[in-house]
Amino acid sequence: MKVDTSRILRAALIGAVIGSIANLVIWVIALQTGLTLSVPAMDPSMADASGMMQVPFIAVILATTITTFIGGGVLAIFNRISANPIRLFQIVAGVFVAVSMVGVLDVPATGDKISLGLMHIVAGIAAVWAFTTMTTQAKG
Secondary structure: OOEOHHHHHHHHHHHHHHHHHHHHHHHHHHHHOOOOOEEEOOOHHHOOOOOEEEOOHHHHHHHHHHHHHHHHHHHHHHHHHOOOHHHHHHHHHHHHHHHHOOHHHHOOOHHHHHHHHHHHHHHHHHHHHHHHHHOEOOOO
16 A cells, blocks of 8 residues: 655654653653663763763654654655555564664663663654554545
8 A cells, every 4th residue: 555645744743742752751750760761871071970871851852753754754765666665664663663772782770771662662653653544545
């Protein structure tokens, strides 16, 4: 089934909002339960003594939103090159989420790993759901 490309931007926006809200809920719950959500700092000026930094609020929103909109671009490309772009997108998105989990493995604390991994999965599910349900053309 082909994709109505005029619906991709709206689906990306909805997927990004849903994913961001869900991830912020996970972020708040994790912090309220005593987790630090610390990751290796890319910028030494932001690192604590152990070289770690807490994932900031804005990073949760930006990471979810940027990857969702990139996913929309990927779906548009797949619509041009594939007879079944949605299925191809679902497979590639699943692989992308799995590969993105590699970064979570660098996190030393188990609770942080689980929370951050869950946030990756939630963002992926929100994006795939939005693109799958909101961009397909009606048969007729």
